[in-house]
Amino acid sequence: MIKLILSDLDETLLNDDGTIHPDNITAVQKFVQQGGYFVPNTGRSYKSVFGTLATLGLNRQEKQYVVSYNGGAIVEVHSDGSEKIVAQHGMSLNLAKEIFKLGQIQNDIDTHIYTLDTLFIHNISSADQAYMSERSVPYVEMPNDDLNFLSHEKPIMKVIFEHTDHEVLRAIDKAVNQELADQVLTTYSSDRYVEFNPKGSDKGSTGLELADLLGITHNEVAALGDSLNDASQIKAAGVGVAVANAKPEIKAIANLILDKTNNEGAVAEFINTHLEG
Structure with a gap:
């Protein structure tokens, strides 16, 4: 059973114009209400994800997590707007x-x-x-x-x-x-x-670091992505998922290739069609 979804943002969760498909919002809220963790795993700064968390309704969670900078940091975001750096892997x-x-x-x-x-x-x-x-x-x-x-x-x-x-x-x-x-x-x-x-900092290793902190086994983790910086999390997760618009290299290593693109609600397809319960 999948308890943690690590999702890339651009060209995966987000539409090409930066908005979020309504089906994705509904599906993510359902997954979280059932006890799962939906965690953006992005190359961006965690601060740039706050608007996405609000659109998804995840800013109302007592504790919400973001993996940022391609695995450079894990950030815990609280419903009162405060934040805590849980882990960081920087460079000199x-x-x-x-x-x-x-x-x-x-x-x-x-x-x-x-x-x-x-x-x-x-x-x-x-x-x-x-x-x-x-x-x-x-x-x-x-x-x-x-x-x-x-x-x-x-x-x-x-x-x-x-x-x-x-x-x-x-x-x-x-x-x-x-x-x-x-x-x-x-x-x-x-x-x-x-x-x-x-070296040593990537979306996959830090995503699994978060799973360990949450007491979630690695085979209970799913990772969704489209581009080459998603390869490490696709390989590391129990279920690696490529959206339909993913690079051929990502599709080649994924356990599952979705029928829908980022513009068609690919994240919702995964949650609604491929998860149990």
Whole structure:
């Protein structure tokens, strides 16, 4: 019996425009009312998920959880609006500086640096501005490429690069991994980002860390996703689920491939059709 659902957000739970299909809202509420945990497992900051929790009605739970930054942190959110960092897996400032430097392979590289509570963006592109706006993701634009200010910020969770040309993303991947392969975990997401977390931090390991904290066995965990940064949770969960619009690589490793896309209520299909009880 599935007791914990770990769900990616963009292109999985959310429609392409950042809204949530009404069927997903109803199904998630039913699952939670029956005693299950529905936990966003996302590359984003946990603060950017608060609106999603409210839309799903999960902000009314006494305790609700979010796994953020591709496994960089587990956050416990309370119904009174307070929050508690349950676990964090960040990187050093020196490592972030190295990743940042190596990724600047041309002048139009858009770079995100996530700390525990803030998203900083350097050289944001117009396409990325639109993407952030559609999903109501808060961020702070960096005035220059000097990262020393981060020594006064909360721990750094990950560094990612945005570009709409996949060849550019692959070139960044190659440049970073030629120097730092033993220190970073590389993933791709949303057809526009290449992401770098510290080695050992991913959606799968941190999702199972949450299951352990909740006393839920790993075979009672389901994970839903669409993109390459979801691979670790798809592999780790008792049931790995690919939405219909998932990348071929994700479908290849999933236990279950849904008939519906993110725009058609794929999460509701899983809850209503494939769960017992």
